[in-house]
Amino acid sequence: MSKKDKDAKPSIWSGYGKKERKELEELNQGYIEFLSNCKTERESAAEAVRQAEAAGYRDLQDFIKKGETIQPGDKVYAVNMKKSVVLFHVGTEPLEKGLVILGAHIDTCRLDVKMNPLYEDGGLAYLDTHYYGGIKKYQWVTLPLAMHGVVAKKDGKVIDVNIGEEPGDPVFCVTDLLIHLSQEQMKKAGTKVIEGEDLDILVGNYPLKDDEKESVKAGVLKLLKDKYDIEEADFRSAELVLVPAGRARELGLDRSMILAYGQDDRVCAYTSLRAMLDADAPRKKTACCLLVDKEEIGSVGATGMQSHFFENIVAELMNACGDYSDLKLRRCLAHSKMLSSDVSSAYDALYASAYDKKNVAYLGKGMVFNKFTGARGKSGSNDANAEYLGEIRAMMDKHDVHYQLAELGKVDLGGGGTIAYIMSLYGMQVIDSGVGVLSMHAPWEATSKIDVYETKKGYMAFLAEA
Numbered sequence: 001m002s003k004k005d006k007d008a009k010p011s012i013w014s015g016y017g018k019k020e021r022k023e024l025e026e027l028n029q030g031y032i033e034f035l036s037n038c039k040t041e042r043e044s045a046a047e048a049v050r051q052a053e054a055a056g057y058r059d060l061q062d063f064i065k066k067g068e069t070i071q072p073g074d075k076v077y078a079v080n081m082k083k084s085v086v087l088f089h090v091g092t093e094p095l096e097k098g099l100v101i102l103g104a105h106i107d108t109c110r111l112d113v114k115m116n117p118l119y120e121d122g123g124l125a126y127l128d129t130h131y132y133g134g135i136k137k138y139q140w141v142t143l144p145l146a147m148h149g150v151v152a153k154k155d156g157k158v159i160d161v162n163i164g165e166e167p168g169d170p171v172f173c174v175t176d177l178l179i180h181l182s183q184e185q186m187k188k189a190g191t192k193v194i195e196g197e198d199l200d201i202l203v204g205n206y207p208l209k210d211d212e213k214e215s216v217k218a219g220v221l222k223l224l225k226d227k228y229d230i231e232e233a234d235f236r237s238a239e240l241v242l243v244p245a246g247r248a249r250e251l252g253l254d255r256s257m258i259l260a261y262g263q264d265d266r267v268c269a270y271t272s273l274r275a276m277l278d279a280d281a282p283r284k285k286t287a288c289c290l291l292v293d294k295e296e297i298g299s300v301g302a303t304g305m306q307s308h309f310f311e312n313i314v315a316e317l318m319n320a321c322g323d324y325s326d327l328k329l330r331r332c333l334a335h336s337k338m339l340s341s342d343v344s345s346a347y348d349a350l351y352a353s354a355y356d357k358k359n360v361a362y363l364g365k366g367m368v369f370n371k372f373t374g375a376r377g378k379s380g381s382n383d384a385n386a387e388y389l390g391e392i393r394a395m396m397d398k399h400d401v402h403y404q405l406a407e408l409g410k411v412d413l414g415g416g417g418t419i420a421y422i423m424s425l426y427g428m429q430v431i432d433s434g435v436g437v438l439s440m441h442a443p444w445e446a447t448s449k450i451d452v453y454e455t456k457k458g459y460m461a462f463l464a465e466a
Contacts, residue, residue, distance in 0.1 A: 012366060012402050012450050013256075024453040027274065028258065031452055034270050035248035035260040040148050040241060041083045041293045041303075044106035044266060048085045048273055048291055052077050055277040057087060060313065063320050070320045078313045083107075083293040083303040086313055087276055093284040095318050096328040098335030098428070100466040101288040102272040102459055103419055104342065105295035105305075108262040109133035109441050111140065111174075111199055113149075113240040118203075118232060120217040125204035127172075129242060130196070133296035137194040139442050144171040145201065146245035151230050151238040159228050164245040171245045172201045201242055244443045251446055257363070258452070263445040265295065268341035268434040271452060275459035287463050288336075295342075295419055305419040333426035337466045339433045339459065340382070340420035344368040344406050346436030359407045361436035363448040366402030367458040370432040373408055375415030382420035384431035392431060392462075399461035402454045406436070433458065 016024065038044040057075040062068075070076060072092045079085050084106075088099075111129040119126055131137065146164025153159065164171040176194075177185050185193060207215035208222055224230040230238075248260030269291050276289035294304030301307065314332060318324040347360045361368040371389060374381025396403050408415050420430045435455050438446040 012364065012454070020453075024449055027271075027453055027456060028449045030274070031267070031270050032248045032250075032258060032260070035258075035262060035266060038106075038266065039108075039146070039243045039262055040110075041106045042150065042239075043148065044269065045079060045083055045085045045291065048087075048106075048269075049077060049079060051273065051277060052085075052087055060088075060316060060320065064316065068320070069322050070317065076317065076320075078316070080293075080307075080309045080313075081303050084309060085291045086310060087273075087289040088317055089276070089279070089287040090317075090321070091284050091286040093286075094323055094328075095286055095314070095321060096323070096331040096335070098285060098332055098337065099288045099314070100285050100463055101290060101336055101338040101423070101428075102276060102341050102462070103290040103292070103305075103338055103423065104269040104272050104340075104434075105265045105293065105299075105419060106269050106291045107133075107293045107296050108264060108266065109135045109296055111145070111201070111242040113147075113201075113235070113238065113242070115236050115238075117235055118217055118220065120214045123205060123207070123216055124202060125216045125220045126200040127203050127242075129199050129201060131199055132241070134441055136190065136442070137196060137199060138190065140199060141174045141176040141194055143173060143443055144245040145173055145242040146171060147240055147242055149238065149240035151228070151234050151240070153229075153234055153237070159230065161228065161240060169245075172203055172242060174199050175202055256449055258447050258449060259444055261443055261445070263435075263447050264343045264437055264440050265341070265434070267437070267447055267452060268343060268455070271435070271456040272339075272341045272459055275456050275463060279460055279463045283464070285466070292419065299419055299422055305422045330426075334428060336426070336428040337388075338420075338423050338428055338430045339462055340418045340423065340430055341434050341459070342418040342420075342432055343434045343437045343440060344370055344432070345408050345440055346438050348438055354409050354413055356407065356410055359405070360409070361404055361406040363436055363438065363446075364450045365404050365436075366451060366454040367396070368404055368406050368434055368436050368451075368455075370406055370408065373415060373417050373420070373432055375417075376412055379415075380417045380421065381415075382418070382424045382430055382432070384429070388429045388431060391466075392433075395461045395465040396458055398465065399457065401458045401461050402450075403458060 038047045057077045060076045060078040074090045077087045110132050114128045117128040151159045204220040208219035244261040251257035251259040292305045299305035344361045346363045372381040372383040424430045435451045
């Protein structure tokens with residue numbers, strides 16, 4: 001037997017009994033449903049609230065309005081502008097002793113419809129878009145796309161829009177230049193093959209009246225008016241996005257993986273949520289699950305992690321527990337421990353030169369911890385300290401969680417960031433952790449069922465031990 005054979009570790013699959021395999025499939029089927037039904041941050045937040053309420057969580061505002069004092073064991077949640085959600089399972093220790101936090105983001109890369117989007121050219125009607133997040137723009141052409149979002153009318157009515165997901169629905173697409181005429185296009189760099197202003201969505205070709213100017217556009221507007229009571233001016237107060245149409249699917253002949261849109265970071269959001277809802281009654285510290293918006297564009301805005309939403313809600317929670325002061329709030333945040341639940345790049349043999357094989361995540365090898373992220377010289381990174389990593393290792397080993405340590409590709413190739421550095425500003429212990437992903441930020445991304453299951457186990461171990 002060669003040294004390589006002696007050093008080879010058995011597959012995680014081989015260590016699972018019937019119980020673990022059943023749990024794994026149940027979790028992943030639930031995850032597939034979540035991915036298929038929740039493609040925007042609004043949809044993900046609404047589903048998180050639905051599942052939380054089913055598990056006995058109550059809106060924090062209900063406690064506040066009724067003047068009820070929150071007690072140990074109570075389960076509460078709060079929502080920020082329908083795009084971010086935070087859940088608390090209150091422990092027996094005073095909140096100033098700190099929280100145990102799982103924090104993920106629920107926004108993902110997409111095409112946003114502009115404020116004045118609808119136009120006609122050459123007998124075709126288009127919607128003008130502005131891409132959101134870091135994408136390879138050429139990946140978004142000729143894909144079937146679905147439209148999700150809301151339109152807010154001047155009278156305060158908000159109309160939900162979801163077109164392209166049901167079997168009988170139409171879909172939309174960005175067109176591409178035929179290969180026969182693309183000699184000049186093919187000479188361009190990848191960043192220029194398709195440019196941002198060319199990601200317009202084809203939405204119509206049927207003229208309302210043949211003899212009228214912009215009759216195709218008029219036909220589209222009539223359909224919107226008839227079905228949704230939407231006028232052209234209503235685009236000005238709309239949030240409409242284009243995302244890949246279709247359900248998440250099992251990937252591979254062995255069905256060991258999942259192929260879906262938006263797994264960064266909904267894979268960590270879902271496993272964090274399920275760990276929070278399935279965890280036993282809290283021990284001493286209050287458990288928290290935080291699902292936020294806008295991470296893909298820098299965690300900005302009122303619903304991003306850089307806002308004061310989380311800090312304000314913790315203050316409200318402490319006050320509802322009858323134990324608030326500014327100093328205690330500062331102590332609470334500083335004494336907290338957090339897993340910044342976000343994905344990592346997984347090794348792809350087709351692009352091996354992008355990775356340090358000794359320090360990369362592998363699909364099917366379990367939960368991933370990134371001591372640091374950032375770019376090149378760790379720029380923009382949270383870099384967890386060694387003592388915290390030692391604690392994490394002990395927690396994972398105690399609960400038999402399979403995990404791996406990784407970096408986000410080779411040092412000088414680029415990198416990425418998460419919400420970890422923002423939370424570390426409070427002085428709390430934070431480390432990035434989550435699931436390895438193939439084709440990250442592509443319209444369709446791939447994960448391993450094993451890693452989804454082990455990550456949920458890891459999050460539960462953290463809630464139990466931290």
